[in-house]
Structure formats: C-alpha cells, structure tokens
Amino acid sequence: MQFTPEIIQKLEAIVGPSFVFTDEETRKHYGHDETEDYNFPPGVVVKPATAQEVSEIMKLANKYYLAVVPIGGRTGLSGGALSLLHGIGMSMERMNKILEIDEQNLQVTVEPGVITQVLRDTVAQKGLFYPVDPSSMGSCFIGGNIAENSGGARAVKYGVTKDYVLNLEVVLPNGEIIWTGANTLKNSTGYNLTQLMVGSEGTLGVVTKAVLKLWPKNSHNVLMLVPFYKAEQACEAVSAIFRAGIVPSALEFMERDAIDWSLKYVDGISVTVKPEHQAHLLIEVDGNYPEILMLEAEKIMEVVEKFEIDEILFADTEDQKNALWRMRRGVAEAVKANSIYKEEDTVVPRYELPKLLKGIKEIGNKYGFKSVCYGHAGDGNLHVNIVKGDMTDENWKKEVPKGIREIFELTISLKGTLSGEHGIGFVQKNFMDIAFSKSHLELMEQIKYIFDPNNIMNPGKILPDKV
Amino acid sequence: MQFTPEIIQKLEAIVGPSFVFTDEETRKHYGHDETEDYNFPPGVVVKPATAQEVSEIMKLANKYYLAVVPIGGRTGLSGGALSLLHGIGMSMERMNKILEIDEQNLQVTVEPGVITQVLRDTVAQKGLFYPVDPSSMGSCFIGGNIAENSGGARAVKYGVTKDYVLNLEVVLPNGEIIWTGANTLKNSTGYNLTQLMVGSEGTLGVVTKAVLKLWPKNSHNVLMLVPFYKAEQACEAVSAIFRAGIVPSALEFMERDAIDWSLKYVDGISVTVKPEHQAHLLIEVDGNYPEILMLEAEKIMEVVEKFEIDEILFADTEDQKNALWRMRRGVAEAVKANSIYKEEDTVVPRYELPKLLKGIKEIGNKYGFKSVCYGHAGDGNLHVNIVKGDMTDENWKKEVPKGIREIFELTISLKGTLSGEHGIGFVQKNFMDIAFSKSHLELMEQIKYIFDPNNIMNPGKILPDKV
Known part of the structure; x- marks a missing residue:
C-alpha cells in the first residue's frame, strides 16, 4: 500500500x-x-x-x-x-511503562510494550511473581503475550497469560477506548470481553493497558534433567508424575535432536548428554520450603525410575540451572539458525503425548520430512519443528502442508487442537476447518464483524480464507 | 404464555x-x-x-x-x-451423569445437571480435587456454576469456575451442537468461545457437557477463626496476610450480625463468639505437609496479632471444621429465614474492602436500611444482605434501589464491579450502565444477537432494559 x-x-x-x-x-x-x-x-x-x-x-x-x-x-x-x-x-514499543505495582492487591498495571522479562524481574524485586515465561521472554512484549495467549514452561502449574489478565484497556477498531472488566480476581458481570480479547491476536482491538494478577514469589526450586532411553517412555512418565500427586512447576520434553541442536548452536552450555538417550525430561518443582522440595523430587525419582532411564542430573547451582534452561530455550533458535523450518504448536491432553509423538514421526516418514520435537510436556504442548534440510522446494511447498494437515487431524482426534500458545495468525488459519465446523467459524467471523465492521484490524489473521 | x-x-x-x-x-x-x-x-x-x-x-x-x-x-x-x-x-436435572473421570489427564467430563458436591466427592474418592465450592454446592448444578461463573471459599487460592472449564459442548440457540474448544490446558486457537460461554448465564446457548480440570487432592488443612474487635481491621488484615507471602486456601469475612444470625438459625453449631467482636476472619491453609501448614499458620498469627484481636480458635477436629464452615455457609440461609432481603455480590480489589464496608454502612444509614455483610474477603468479594426488617414497603421499593446504585457506584470507583460470582441475571441488569459505557453494552447486545437473533435464549437477563 x-x-x-x-x-x-x-x-x-x-x-x-x-x-x-x-x-x-x-x-x-x-x-x-x-x-x-x-x-x-x-x-x-x-x-x-x-x-x-x-x-x-x-x-x-x-x-x-x-x-x-x-x-x-x-x-x-x-x-x-x-x-x-x-x-x-x-x-507498541514506546508504550513500555510499568504503571503501577500494587503490592496491596498483588496486581500490576502495564502498558503493552513492556518486555515480559522486564516485568518479571521488576516485580520479583518486590517479592512478587509473574509466572508466564515464554521462551522469548527476553524480547517479547506483554501485549503480544496477551494477543497470542502465550504460555511457557511454568504454565503447567501456574497457567497461561489468560489466567493472569484481570482487566484490559482496549482501543476498539472504531477508536473508542474501553476497560473490558474490573481489577478483581472474580467477575461475573456481563459477557467476558477480557477473555474474548486475550488470544484474539490483535484482530478485535488494540490493548493499551493491562492489569495482571501476581503471586507472592516462591523462594526455592529444584531442577532435574532425566535422560530416557526411549522417547515415548519420557512422554508416558509425564502423566505418571501427576498421578503421583505432584504438580511440577515445569515439565519439559526434549527429544534427542532438540538437545543436540541446542548444544551445538547455543553458547556456554556445559551439559553432556549421551547419544543413546532418545529424550530428556527437564523437571522443576518450586516452593518455599527446601526440605519439602527434596521430598517431592524424591517422589518424582520414584516415578521416573519405573521407566528405562539413565542417571538423573540435579542442577546444584544457579549457573547449572541457567545452563539447563538455556539449553531448553535455545532449541527453536538453534533449529532456525540451521535450516528453513516450519514450527507447529500442537497440543493434546498430556497422556496422549506418546501417541502424538509417534504419529508425527509416522506422518514425517510418509511425506519425507524430518521433525525436531520438544516442548511443554506437562501441558501436552509439543512444538514440532519441521526442518527443510535437503528437501526440494517443490516437496517443501506441496508435500509438507499435507503432512501438517495430517498432524493437526491427529491432534483433533486426540481431543487436542491446533495451537497451544503460539496462536493461529497467518500461517495456520487455513487449517482452522480441521478444528471447527463451518457455522462455528461463522460465529467467529461475526464476532470479528461486530468489533471491526470495516475489517481494518489486523486483517487476514485467524479466520480462514474464503475459497 | x-x-x-x-x-x-x-x-x-x-x-x-x-x-x-x-x-x-x-x-x-x-x-x-x-x-x-x-x-x-x-x-x-x-x-x-x-x-x-x-x-x-x-x-x-x-x-x-x-x-x-x-x-x-x-x-x-x-x-x-x-x-x-x-x-x-x-x-437440566436428568442430564446428571459424570461421564468420565480421566485420571491420566486430571480431567472430568460431566453433564450440566451434576450437583457440585457430588462431583467434588466423586473425584475425591480417586484422590482428585475439584476446588470450586459455592455455598450452595450441596444442591447447585455444575451447569449453573458455569452459567454464573460461580466462585466459593477456595477461589482465593484455586480460582473460580472459569479457571476449570477446558471445553464445553453447547447447543446453540439455532439447535446446532458444537464443542467450544479442546480438552487441553492451553489453547490459542481462535476466539475463546469457551470463556465467552462461561458466565453468560444461559443467554448464548445451553451447556450439555463440560470438560473440567482437576488437581491432585491435598491431604491436610488448618482452619482458624480470628475474632477482631474492629470490622475494618479484619478487612485490613486480609491483604496483610497476602503481603506476608501466604496464599490461604480460604479467607472468609463475617461481620458480627452475620455470625449472630447464622448461630441462631443453623442447627448444630457449637461455636461461642463474644458480643464485643465486630467481625471474624475464617482462615484456611491447605497442603500435603502438616508441619508446613503449621508454619504458615504461625506466619498468619504473626500478621493478625498486629491488629486488635481476641484469642484465635484453631479447629482441632473434622467436626469442629465442619461446624465453622456450616456457620459461614449458613449466613445467607439464616438471613433469608428471618426477613425479606436483597443480596448484592460486590467485588473490589481486596485492599479496598475496608473502604467498601465503611461506604456500605454509610449508604445504609443514608437510605435507612440495615445490611449484613460477609463473604470471600480474600477475593475482595463481599456479599451484602440488605434486610427489609421493619422498613415500609414504599421505602423498600423506592429508597433501597437508590442505595444499591450508590453501593455499585462505590465498587466501580474502587476499581471493582457489580458481581463477583452471582451474575447479573434479572435483578442487577438495570445497574449495568454503572459498569459499562453505552457502546460497551451495545457490543454485548451484538454478541447476544449473533448467537441468538430471535432472542429466545433466556431473554431479559444480563442486558439492561431499553428505556
């Protein structure tokens, strides 16, 4: 234009x-x-x-x-x-102020351009905790987190962005400024426009202020890395840990390749992993009482030891914890540095993870692509990085989308869906018919229309193209 | 008709x-x-x-x-x-089946006619926890809880109904049956119709199945009753407890009259309270480790002892715990048994509770009504029972609504809102203009319209009358 x-x-x-x-x-x-x-x-x-x-x-x-x-x-x-x-x-980068940290009510009011890590660090200085931690938290904005309903590693215990948004100041497409709700923990007052706005990917309005819930900060955590000889057993262990009555503060899955790539491309990680390990779980528990965390860690050990695992690594120091997290967070970056790729954000009930992983590999074999899988296993949220490698451009364009469609069909058949925390945006919108009926999509289109009759607000996102 | x-x-x-x-x-x-x-x-x-x-x-x-x-x-x-x-x-009473307790994924699929207490008890037998506990849980339905986005005493730590609803089967007003989302803990796939449906009070469709999240059940709790000589200090203590880093599993406020009425009208409660106590806080912490709970209880004692309190009662036995909870839950019933009344469901950020309580009493004095206040202070959710007593019918009809309007104006000025957990329904709809601008209400009307163009679905609720 x-x-x-x-x-x-x-x-x-x-x-x-x-x-x-x-x-x-x-x-x-x-x-x-x-x-x-x-x-x-x-x-x-x-x-x-x-x-x-x-x-x-x-x-x-x-x-x-x-x-x-x-x-x-x-x-x-x-x-x-x-x-x-x-x-x-x-x-939104100039609207980057933390306007008020309300220590009395455990709330924070922010502008959308605040970087997530900055928010987390700033409230931590007051003993408060904003738990949402997308891998990109060092540079992503809270406004973007709200738009995509971002998750992260701690979602398994603490929930995703939507669970922290109490109230939003929104500029509607017609220019009117409204507050969607109230600064309260509970609200049963009319239709929940706050939650309609969260995850709407900037298609219904522009968030200009957000009131977010905080928790008191836990003082301690224990982090362990568990090597599995079989990837599917790592997935099985995930729901076994919950069945033992433990709610970890993070429960991350990385298959072999994911770790290899990350170790190769991200600097300063001093973790050695053995080639015979097909997958790893990175497991964290947090709380205020170290002796309780050790008890919980022991319970987790009891659970995972029922599977074929190698020696568990406990992170003894902050440096070691940081290294393990850098390894986990570095996977996407590493894959990206090495190849053209597509990243899918599949999500299923967590017990279905082994079936999902197996299915993804079979679909990859059928269409001739390699995938690197990792993600927030505690939530059933598996990121699938499909790597172009030496695939021909034609196959990349023609075959891969067919495979992706089959992957999504698989997630739906497992009672999961297309995206756990990345959103639909531009690249997944034409898969929406897999998750929703025609009339369900029409309801979404009508919601879009009543907010934005001229279709000026981030057009071409979420809703599938008309064909 | x-x-x-x-x-x-x-x-x-x-x-x-x-x-x-x-x-x-x-x-x-x-x-x-x-x-x-x-x-x-x-x-x-x-x-x-x-x-x-x-x-x-x-x-x-x-x-x-x-x-x-x-x-x-x-x-x-x-x-x-x-x-x-x-x-x-x-x-919906015949649709009362618990269809599946999924112990692998910590989810339960229910029909809307399941009684909340039945659901809680049934999953508890499997070591699982559905935390939402409205006072009416012995007879209310899960479908109603979803319609009103019900809370309860444990919301302060565990959240309200909306935080447990993962997916809904809904019959739309046109008869079409859809699932709103997926059975996953995370979901960033299109507009959040699940959360639009929760709290919509049966005006957008009929919930016919719900998939709800569960937690592993905590094994222990500690319950204490703290008598305050001054009601406003009881309110002040509420946010002081959170500032000390404690997240209680319940934090309930009852002013003098509330306890008196409950003790008089609910059978089998053997609690003695002194007339000079203006208010009580009922405080619970829960977890799996009794020694930690005692530590937390001690921390709470340190906080409340900074206020003018009398001796704290610790509930030693299950019977005593049940008696205290019956006393708390019996308040509304007791007031109702004794007088015509109106119940408001005010909610504010919790630190604003003292101002809210003071304001309600002043407004009552101005318009000549008595109120009995109690509720979920940890959430800032104060139930205000306005008692008719010997007020004339004319004043009850003419003056009280003016007072209620002022109470709601006060909640809004304190960044709260009209209803925390009861919904707007029929009796509060004509106060909605206090919380929302005209165009904000029009957005809600348009949402109603796209779901239900013939306005057949629970008409006359939530949205204000056209005048």
Whole structure:
C-alpha cells in the first residue's frame, strides 16, 4: 500500500513527525516476526505513545479504510504481526511503562510494550511473581503475550497469560477506548470481553493497558534433567508424575535432536548428554520450603525410575540451572539458525503425548520430512519443528502442508487442537476447518464483524480464507 | 404464555410425554430460584435427557419464537433461572451423569445437571480435587456454576469456575451442537468461545457437557477463626496476610450480625463468639505437609496479632471444621429465614474492602436500611444482605434501589464491579450502565444477537432494559 502525503501528515499530526516512518529499512524491520522467513512490510510504521494516540490512529484508519497491525516484540511464531496488506504498522514499543505495582492487591498495571522479562524481574524485586515465561521472554512484549495467549514452561502449574489478565484497556477498531472488566480476581458481570480479547491476536482491538494478577514469589526450586532411553517412555512418565500427586512447576520434553541442536548452536552450555538417550525430561518443582522440595523430587525419582532411564542430573547451582534452561530455550533458535523450518504448536491432553509423538514421526516418514520435537510436556504442548534440510522446494511447498494437515487431524482426534500458545495468525488459519465446523467459524467471523465492521484490524489473521 | 396443544405434543415427541409438565404446581416449582421472593413460572417444563433432545427443543423454539430458560439447581441469586416470559423452562436435572473421570489427564467430563458436591466427592474418592465450592454446592448444578461463573471459599487460592472449564459442548440457540474448544490446558486457537460461554448465564446457548480440570487432592488443612474487635481491621488484615507471602486456601469475612444470625438459625453449631467482636476472619491453609501448614499458620498469627484481636480458635477436629464452615455457609440461609432481603455480590480489589464496608454502612444509614455483610474477603468479594426488617414497603421499593446504585457506584470507583460470582441475571441488569459505557453494552447486545437473533435464549437477563 502506498500512503498519500495527506495520510502521512495526519499520522504525523497524531504521534509527532519523529514517530512516523516510511523508509524501506524501517518498514522491512517491522515487516517480520519469527515466523519462518516471511516479510510483509507495513506501508508506514507509526509509534504511538498513548491510548489517545492509538484511538486517533484507529479513527483515521476507519475513515480511509486502512489496515492496522499492532506490532509487539516481533517474536511471534504464527505471523500475527505481519502487515499482510502493507497498511499501518503500529509498533507498541514506546508504550513500555510499568504503571503501577500494587503490592496491596498483588496486581500490576502495564502498558503493552513492556518486555515480559522486564516485568518479571521488576516485580520479583518486590517479592512478587509473574509466572508466564515464554521462551522469548527476553524480547517479547506483554501485549503480544496477551494477543497470542502465550504460555511457557511454568504454565503447567501456574497457567497461561489468560489466567493472569484481570482487566484490559482496549482501543476498539472504531477508536473508542474501553476497560473490558474490573481489577478483581472474580467477575461475573456481563459477557467476558477480557477473555474474548486475550488470544484474539490483535484482530478485535488494540490493548493499551493491562492489569495482571501476581503471586507472592516462591523462594526455592529444584531442577532435574532425566535422560530416557526411549522417547515415548519420557512422554508416558509425564502423566505418571501427576498421578503421583505432584504438580511440577515445569515439565519439559526434549527429544534427542532438540538437545543436540541446542548444544551445538547455543553458547556456554556445559551439559553432556549421551547419544543413546532418545529424550530428556527437564523437571522443576518450586516452593518455599527446601526440605519439602527434596521430598517431592524424591517422589518424582520414584516415578521416573519405573521407566528405562539413565542417571538423573540435579542442577546444584544457579549457573547449572541457567545452563539447563538455556539449553531448553535455545532449541527453536538453534533449529532456525540451521535450516528453513516450519514450527507447529500442537497440543493434546498430556497422556496422549506418546501417541502424538509417534504419529508425527509416522506422518514425517510418509511425506519425507524430518521433525525436531520438544516442548511443554506437562501441558501436552509439543512444538514440532519441521526442518527443510535437503528437501526440494517443490516437496517443501506441496508435500509438507499435507503432512501438517495430517498432524493437526491427529491432534483433533486426540481431543487436542491446533495451537497451544503460539496462536493461529497467518500461517495456520487455513487449517482452522480441521478444528471447527463451518457455522462455528461463522460465529467467529461475526464476532470479528461486530468489533471491526470495516475489517481494518489486523486483517487476514485467524479466520480462514474464503475459497 | 399459554402453550397450544400442538407445541406440547411436539415437546412430548422430543423428550417423551413423562418429561413434559404443564400443571401449575410443577410450573411454580420451576418458577423460582433463591433470588428474593420472585416466581416466574415457565409455561411448560421440559426435562431433556440428551444434547440431541436439547437441540430439537431449541429448533422448535426458534421456529415458534418461544423463550427457553435453562434451569439448574435453582440456587441462583441473580434470577438467572426465572422464566420471565413464561416460556419453556428446560430443567437440566436428568442430564446428571459424570461421564468420565480421566485420571491420566486430571480431567472430568460431566453433564450440566451434576450437583457440585457430588462431583467434588466423586473425584475425591480417586484422590482428585475439584476446588470450586459455592455455598450452595450441596444442591447447585455444575451447569449453573458455569452459567454464573460461580466462585466459593477456595477461589482465593484455586480460582473460580472459569479457571476449570477446558471445553464445553453447547447447543446453540439455532439447535446446532458444537464443542467450544479442546480438552487441553492451553489453547490459542481462535476466539475463546469457551470463556465467552462461561458466565453468560444461559443467554448464548445451553451447556450439555463440560470438560473440567482437576488437581491432585491435598491431604491436610488448618482452619482458624480470628475474632477482631474492629470490622475494618479484619478487612485490613486480609491483604496483610497476602503481603506476608501466604496464599490461604480460604479467607472468609463475617461481620458480627452475620455470625449472630447464622448461630441462631443453623442447627448444630457449637461455636461461642463474644458480643464485643465486630467481625471474624475464617482462615484456611491447605497442603500435603502438616508441619508446613503449621508454619504458615504461625506466619498468619504473626500478621493478625498486629491488629486488635481476641484469642484465635484453631479447629482441632473434622467436626469442629465442619461446624465453622456450616456457620459461614449458613449466613445467607439464616438471613433469608428471618426477613425479606436483597443480596448484592460486590467485588473490589481486596485492599479496598475496608473502604467498601465503611461506604456500605454509610449508604445504609443514608437510605435507612440495615445490611449484613460477609463473604470471600480474600477475593475482595463481599456479599451484602440488605434486610427489609421493619422498613415500609414504599421505602423498600423506592429508597433501597437508590442505595444499591450508590453501593455499585462505590465498587466501580474502587476499581471493582457489580458481581463477583452471582451474575447479573434479572435483578442487577438495570445497574449495568454503572459498569459499562453505552457502546460497551451495545457490543454485548451484538454478541447476544449473533448467537441468538430471535432472542429466545433466556431473554431479559444480563442486558439492561431499553428505556
């Protein structure tokens, strides 16, 4: 989209000339997130500083029928931040203030451009805990987490973003500013627009403030790495741990290749793993009483020792814990550094993980692709990195999508779904028919329509193309 | 509404003649819940046994423009189950099966007519825990809990109904049957219709199955009753407990009158309280390790001893614990047995409780009504029972609603809202303008419209009357 000087001037009048960008470099910079190798540059990049400015931008966009894409930390994996129509790319980076840490009510009010890690660290200084920890937390924005309903390693015990969002200030596509709910832990007052907004991937409005719940911070944790000779047994152990009455604060699965890649590509990890181990579980328990954590760790050992495992590594120091987490968090980055890839975000009830893993490998064999699997096993959330490697471009384009469709069909048959924490965005939208009936999708389309009748708000996301 | 023989025959053809009732006694029985003294009898009562039957009823209702009200345990406090238009009262009582307890995935699949206590007890036999415990749990239905997004005493640590609903089978007003989500702990796949349905009070569809999350059951708890000489200090202690890093599993507030009434009207409670105590906190911590619970109880004692309190009562036996809980749960019943009353379900951030309590009493003085306050202080959720006593009928009708409006204005000014766990239903709908702007309410109306264009699904609830 080519913007007229008139529109550019109007945008400059709203946010100030220093915060409107039309140069190619800036546009390209804001044209991609972490989704494959896509780049859809906005026609213009604007950086508002207040909800009022966002509101004026939305009113302008409605008047001239301009697409607007809210842009966060651009770490998304489903293409939610891509400006498909090359409209207005609205970067939320200047709205990056932690407005209030309410120690009395254990709440925090933030702007959407706050980096998740910054939020976690800042509240931790006051003895408070914001548990949501996507692997990208060092650079992703809270606004993006809300848009995608992000999870992370601690979701298994503490829940995902939606479980922490109490209230949202939202600029609706028509420019009106509303608060969706109240700053309370409970709320039975009308339809839950807060939860409708969470996970709506910037298609229903722009979040400009969020009130998030906090917990008191636990003081201790125990982290262990358990090597399994058989990958499916590692998956089986996951639900056995819960059946033993333990709720770990993290329960991560990495298959062989995932660890290998991570160890090769991420610096400073001093963990040795043996080639005969097909998979590892990284298990954490947390709490305030070290002696209780040791008891729980012993219970976990009793459970996993019923499977074919090698020696368990307990992380003795903070450095060792950090190294193990870097290894886990580095997998996606490592795969990406090495090959063109597609990342799927499959999720099933956790006991179905062994079937899912087995099925994914069989589908890969059928269509000729290799996959690297890892993820939040405690939640049944398995990330599937499909690696292009030396596959031909034609097969990559034609065969792989068929395989992905079969993988999703498998997740649905196991009572799971398409995405656990990455969202549907651009890259998965044409698989939505697998999860939802035609009339179910029409309900979603109608919801979109009542919020955004001109379809200017992040168009082309979530809902499947009309064919 | 008078039903023609033709409609009655069609209903009989759907559910069987034994499950269609037109006699006055049955209609009156299903014409009320626990909301004040209202009775709006359905024109006909039907008792479907399957989602398919519900679907056929909805199709019929749409064809003939008949109002349908799903009816649960009729313990609601906002009038959600009242058949305002005397249409089809659809009692869900026959759909009362626990379909599957999935011990592998810690999930349970239930029909909506399962009594909450039955669900809790049944899963407890397998070492599992469904934490949501409304005071009415001995007779309320899970379907009603989902409709109203019910809470209870354990919400402060474990959350409310919405936090346990993973997936819903819903019959839409047009008769179509959908599953709203997936049986997974995480889900970022399209708009969250599951959470839109929770708390929608039967106005968007009929829940016919629910998949709920469970936890492993904690084995121990410690319960204590703390008498405060000053009610506002009891409220202040609430947030001080959290600031000390403790998350109690229950934290209940009862002012003087609440306890007095309960002790007078509920049998078999052997608790003595002194007249000089203005309020009590009932505090529970739970976990698997008794020695840790004692440590936490000691920490709580340290906190509350900073206020003007009398001797703390520790419940030593299960009997004593049950007595204390009966005392707490008996308050509403006791007030109701004694006077005409209105119950408000105010909720604010918990630190604002002292201001809320003080304000409610001032407003009561201004408008000449007495109130009995108690509730889930850990959540900032204060139930306000306004007692008619010897107030004139005219003042009850004219003055009290003005006072209620001021109470709600106060909750909003404290960043709280109208209802924490009872819903808006019939009795609070005309206060919705206090919480929401006109266009915000219009969004809710449009959501209602896309689900239910003929407005047959529990009409006259939640959304304010058009004036």
